Amino acid sequence: MPEVKKKTKEHESVLVLLQEAQEKFGYIPEDFMANVARSLDISLSEVFGVATFYSFLTCKPLGRNVIRVCKSLPCCLKDAQMIIESVESELRIKPGETTTDGKFSLTLTNCVGACDKAPAMMINDDTYTDLTPGKISQILKKCK
């Protein structure tokens, strides 16, 4: 497991370190959290507390492509439920699950700020808008 660089800066941020790990590994391994705790001289529970607070951080491995379908009111008004269902049937997984080949994870998320082009979803850092069930399979096919 990669070592966390020993940092002496007073204001070193647990969150920033965890975000880096999330980006690098696709999740935050327990050893990494332990290293963060050691190098910043705080308890592991504190690091775990930060990791579990934010919805974009996860302690379990996710697929290469994390699909976050918006389920907030503006998207609901534009049939987000149909989008959720078509992703589910396309990938044969339910929200919270990962495909067996490790390619996709599906989760539902709160407002992604694309309400004028609802329904919307994010795949990793990219936002897809004005979705229709027809568009879903095309978008998913393009994912590596």
Next chain:
Amino acid sequence: MMWMDVENITLTINDSSVSGREGMTILEVAKENGIDIPTLCYIPELSPTGACRICVVEVEGSRALVAACHTPIAQGMVIRTHSPKVLETRKTIVELLMASHCGFCMICEKANICDLRKIAADLEVGLPRFETEKRFYQIEDVSPYVQRDMSKCVLCWKCIRACREIAKKNVYGTAYRGFDAKVVVDCDQPLNKEVCRDCGICINYCPTGALTRPKKLGEEKKGKPLVISS
């Protein structure tokens, strides 16, 4: 030396004029003047957290109620600690805590010395009417020093602060978010730390039966006869 401090701030609590020193909280001044404000997450020797909101009081000119445990007094403040609005609000909060609390008082070790139960009784909160989900967790009885039954936890965060600030051990942390928030050890593992030997400070601070001293089978028979104190 108390007599040397100048009581330079005057304020009104429940229609009587009282005075306090700069930096005191509403709760401290109320206490000095024999006014009882219920608290759950507050302990004088620990830093306040303002989490339980049971000590809320009415301050004239403030739209919302303020928590007495962390709000400093100010000159000319007019405070009501037991107005109908305050009592209604306190009752609702306690009722909410009782609703998700998974404890079963009849068989709970803390039954008659439970802070939550006492506060509920004082406020005349009966069976909670909210049908919220109950928090349920497995009992953690791995540690020979502290037993945790997190189903009974009301998230007052006292154990975290006691462990951090008094015991200086920093075993606990807060994890997850919203209703799922929980006091955890490491990555939510059952408590089993050697540093807890000869400590148990957190147990003394727990307002409910969430933290207890593990009992060996038959131990209670060796002790004094069971007297239920209140």
Next chain:
Amino acid sequence: MPQKRVVLKNCGIIDPRQIATYLQQDGFKAWQKVSTEMTPEQVIEEVKTSGLRGRGGAGFPCWLKWDLARKSPGIEKYVICNADEGEMGTFKDKYILGNDPFSLIEGIAIAAYAVGARQSFIYLRAEYHYLLDLLQQAIKQVEAKGFLKHVKIDIRLGAGAYVCGEESALMDSIEGKRGEARYRPPFPTTEGLWQKPTTINNVETLMNIPQIILNGASWFNQIGTERSKGTKVFSVSGDVAKPGVYELVLGTPLRELVVDLAAGEKIKAVQVGGSAGRIVPYDKIDTPLSFETVLGSGAVIVLNESRDIVNAVYKSLEFLAEESCGKCAPCREGTKAIVGIMEKFSKGEGSERDIKLLEQLSSALPLSSLCGLGQAAPFPVMDSLQYFKDSYQSRIKEKKVGVVK
């Protein structure tokens, strides 16, 4: 027309990747005026005269935050730009950041000068990660022009937590911790980020600053109503033909926004301010949009006659319960309890007793919650009970079942 471009003046006109195009539009003239002709006190005085209030929802006077932070003892001070726009139905800051990052940077430069801060942070929500590069490039270009010698601007990314838009939680998040609300006092202006004096301003608030300096406080002061000066940028979504971002003079009736501009038809109600916003029924559609009436973050979600208000409220509260930080009891337990009751109504199992419980929670949460999230959470419940009680009652009578459509 009540449409007026102050904040969005340069959006769509400049190239957000080319500072030269911004300079052509009087870019950084305000900063040059500030840095050569004005003392920090004069800047604060100018903002005070303008009457600018915070655009994040609470409407706190902008100058007062600056003044308090300036007067707080200490050399280390911070200016934070709140770009954690998480409120359901809000996307105006995304539009602003993507189209005119330079005005924002100029606003931050002026704010930092006024407050005496040498470090500034832009807290950008994780969902807007794709804007990170654009913003960083913009900061670099401004630095290269020599306009940021007095302050360093860093960007911190959020990680998916709505509550981090609340200023005290936001500061904890920048410190790398869980984004939990802090109790106040102490206020951020005395003990903020790393316990140092800090001002936190919304993106839109800071966007107004260069315009106020350039055109003068009295120019700005003439726009809007008595207690709501200037314009407001709204994000309109839901049942309208033309959803999008609109900037209007404060005090403009809601009707002009949702009917005339966004082309909404057969409107039943409008949720103004997002998940914890107010519900305005159609017969009150002429309500002016201002701090005195309804405003919030500027999220405007339009519901037409086919929609069920009970379901819309259910969705809003579900959002808030999930996003509650979990620190204080009334918010953590109360939002969950409301969701439980709303769920009963959506299953056709609600009762008169449940309405009483909703009323009880609606009164307790605003009074006792630690931060704005819990305090505002029951607003949609309260408003729907006031204006659409029949929706609840018909569900009780008919045992009507239904999910949000």
